Amino acid sequence: MFIAIDPESRIPIYQQITDEIRTLIARGTLREGTPLPTVRQLAADLGVNLNTIATAYRVLQGEGLISIRHGAGAAVTSRRATESNHEDLRKSLRSTLAQLILAGLPRTEIISLVAAELRELKAK
Amino acid sequence: MFIAIDPESRIPIYQQITDEIRTLIARGTLREGTPLPTVRQLAADLGVNLNTIATAYRVLQGEGLISIRHGAGAAVTSRRATESNHEDLRKSLRSTLAQLILAGLPRTEIISLVAAELRELKAK
Amino acid sequence: MFIAIDPESRIPIYQQITDEIRTLIARGTLREGTPLPTVRQLAADLGVNLNTIATAYRVLQGEGLISIRHGAGAAVTSRRATESNHEDLRKSLRSTLAQLILAGLPRTEIISLVAAELRELKAK
Amino acid sequence: MFIAIDPESRIPIYQQITDEIRTLIARGTLREGTPLPTVRQLAADLGVNLNTIATAYRVLQGEGLISIRHGAGAAVTSRRATESNHEDLRKSLRSTLAQLILAGLPRTEIISLVAAELRELKAK
DNA sequence: GTGGTCTAGACCACG
DNA sequence: GTGGTCTAGACCACC
Numbered sequence: 001m002f003i004a005i006d007p008e009s010r011i012p013i014y015q016q017i018t019d020e021i022r023t024l025i026a027r028g029t030l031r032e033g034t035p036l037p038t039v040r041q042l043a044a045d046l047g048v049n050l051n052t053i054a055t056a057y058r059v060l061q062g063e064g065l066i067s068i069r070h071g072a073g074a075a076v077t078s079r080r081a082t083e084s085n086h087e088d089l090r091k092s093l094r095s096t097l098a099q100l101i102l103a104g105l106p107r108t109e110i111i112s113l114v115a116a117e118l119r120e121l122k123a124k
Numbered sequence: 125m126f127i128a129i130d131p132e133s134r135i136p137i138y139q140q141i142t143d144e145i146r147t148l149i150a151r152g153t154l155r156e157g158t159p160l161p162t163v164r165q166l167a168a169d170l171g172v173n174l175n176t177i178a179t180a181y182r183v184l185q186g187e188g189l190i191s192i193r194h195g196a197g198a199a200v201t202s203r204r205a206t207e208s209n210h211e212d213l214r215k216s217l218r219s220t221l222a223q224l225i226l227a228g229l230p231r232t233e234i235i236s237l238v239a240a241e242l243r244e245l246k247a248k
Numbered sequence: 249m250f251i252a253i254d255p256e257s258r259i260p261i262y263q264q265i266t267d268e269i270r271t272l273i274a275r276g277t278l279r280e281g282t283p284l285p286t287v288r289q290l291a292a293d294l295g296v297n298l299n300t301i302a303t304a305y306r307v308l309q310g311e312g313l314i315s316i317r318h319g320a321g322a323a324v325t326s327r328r329a330t331e332s333n334h335e336d337l338r339k340s341l342r343s344t345l346a347q348l349i350l351a352g353l354p355r356t357e358i359i360s361l362v363a364a365e366l367r368e369l370k371a372k
Numbered sequence: 373m374f375i376a377i378d379p380e381s382r383i384p385i386y387q388q389i390t391d392e393i394r395t396l397i398a399r400g401t402l403r404e405g406t407p408l409p410t411v412r413q414l415a416a417d418l419g420v421n422l423n424t425i426a427t428a429y430r431v432l433q434g435e436g437l438i439s440i441r442h443g444a445g446a447a448v449t450s451r452r453a454t455e456s457n458h459e460d461l462r463k464s465l466r467s468t469l470a471q472l473i474l475a476g477l478p479r480t481e482i483i484s485l486v487a488a489e490l491r492e493l494k495a496k
Numbered sequence: 497g498t499g500g501t502c503t504a505g506a507c508c509a510c511g
Numbered sequence: 512g513t514g515g516t517c518t519a520g521a522c523c524a525c526c
Contacts, residue, residue, distance in 0.1 A: 009212075011212075019215070019218075019219040019222075022219065022222050022223060022226065023218060023219065023222040025222075025226065026222035026223075026225045026226050027222075063226075065226070086227065088133075089220060089223055089224055089227065090237070090241075091143070092216070092220045093217075093220050093224075093237065093238065093241060094147060094241050095143040095146065095147060096213060096216045096217050096220060097150075097217075097238070097241050097242060097245060098143075098146050098147040098149075098150035098151075098245060099146065099150075099208055099213055100213055100217075101150045101245045101246075102146065102149065102150050102189070102203060102204060102208070103204075103208050103210065103213065104204060107242055107245075110242065111238070111239075111242070113214065113217065114217065114221070114235070114238050115235075117214075117217060117218050117221050118221060118225075118231055118234065118235070121221060121222060121225045121231075122225075
């Protein structure tokens with residue numbers, strides 16, 4: 001599991017973890033059935049609190065991306081997230097793009113950026 | 125000012141407001157020099173507390189997008205946000221794109237979505 | 249009157265004005281008896297509200313630095329301010345020096361800075 | 373934490389607190405990694421509202437001097453403030469020195485004062 | 497009139 | 512238990 005977190009970031013640690021794992025699943029790096037590290041293991045690896053990992057796993061479970069079997073660890077179940085709020089995702093996309101524009105990036109560069117990221121992801 | 129907020133959202137209200145205003149500036153709807161509604165006015169319009177708006181304005185001021193003058197209201201100053209962490213923005217973009225993929229959207233549709241949003245924004 | 253103000257500054261305009269005039273008096277540029285511009289005149293020159301200038305003059309009058317004669321303008325009365333809170337001044341000095349240190353300026357450079365400013369001022 | 377505030381002062385309480393903490397950091401009394409009191413703790417100690425402390429901490433965080441981690445308290449991160457406006461600092465210094473001169477302090481005494489304060493600060 | 501600060505108290509999010 | 516956000520309401524500072 002190649003996960004990097006930044007404890008200093010304003011983004012909650014548990015969310016950094018869900019973001020990373022979600023991306024790994026979307027990229028196909030983590031396939032259906034792949035077992036995830038145990039909560040204890042990952043907590044030790046990342047040097048964070050057990051509850052933090054537990055929260056992250058619970059979120060991913062809620063999205064239907066992983067299944068947690070009591071006493072038997074967690075594993076990737078599917079690449080289909082539950083109907084994440086499309087509207088929320090669009091808002092998030094819109095806000096990020098606006099910030100990139102305000103940061104001075106020309107439109108062409110933003111499109112390249114999006115294309116590059118999409119190349120890493122395995123579309124259905 | 126056409127701002128819509130969702131009090132039920134998990135995103136803080138003040139942040140929803142900064143997101144909306146940032147987008148309006150990036151779109152050119154709010155131009156340099158355009159005065160913003162007074163804190164009290166916007167608070168009344170949106171049905172939220174005055175301090176919530178004040179917080180939102182202070183954030184935007186910190187980003188250099190608006191200027192607040194005591195006793196004289198606030199106005200848009202620039203279309204350039206401060207050096208927002210490009211790395212953070214990229215992470216945000218990556219995460220959103222991954223979620224769109226996992227939501228089942230085909231790559232072409234995502235690209236259309238991005239293009240549509242970019243069309244609304246006035247690149248520098 | 250060579251006064252420059254910055255309407256964008258976080259420091260209140262009236263205080264920028266008192267700071268400037270106080271410095272001009274301490275430097276001897278404005279001597280005892282020198283008439284100050286009328287409130288109207290200075291307000292027009294600086295492009296600010298009449299009340300702002302009036303407030304600034306009132307503060308300086310409170311410190312005993314200028315005298316305001318109704319209908320006859322204001323003039324410098326003395327170079328001795330009333331017992332400004334020495335403790336407050338020391339706190340202000342301490343805070344500013346701390347910020348200069350945190351800004352990375354070496355001690356020697358700060359001393360040069362202080363010496364340079366003092367050279368401009370006419371000690372009693 | 374030896375912080376003294378004056379509720380009667382015209383300087384906002386949260387700013388008195390940032391000034392004090394900034395000075396403690398510049399003096400080396402608070403070193404990198406040193407944990408700050410919790411928001412609640414300091415609020416109780418100083419007899420002010422919790423939000424007032426939170427505001428002060430947020431300002432210091434914005435300057436890069438401390439790091440706040442949700443659910444895990446705050447700690448000193450660095451002795452370098454962000455590029456504080458050198459020009460603003462110089463103006464502040466100039467104004468304070470002018471007031472000291474007008475208060476009647478001879479130049480030599482002011483220099484001693486500055487030297488004394490600098491001696492307390494640990495230059496980089 | 498404007499924004500700035502502060503309080504008291506509540507509830508939520510995070511680790 | 513930590514910090515984050517929000518409210519309602521007050522008072523002050525500024526223009």
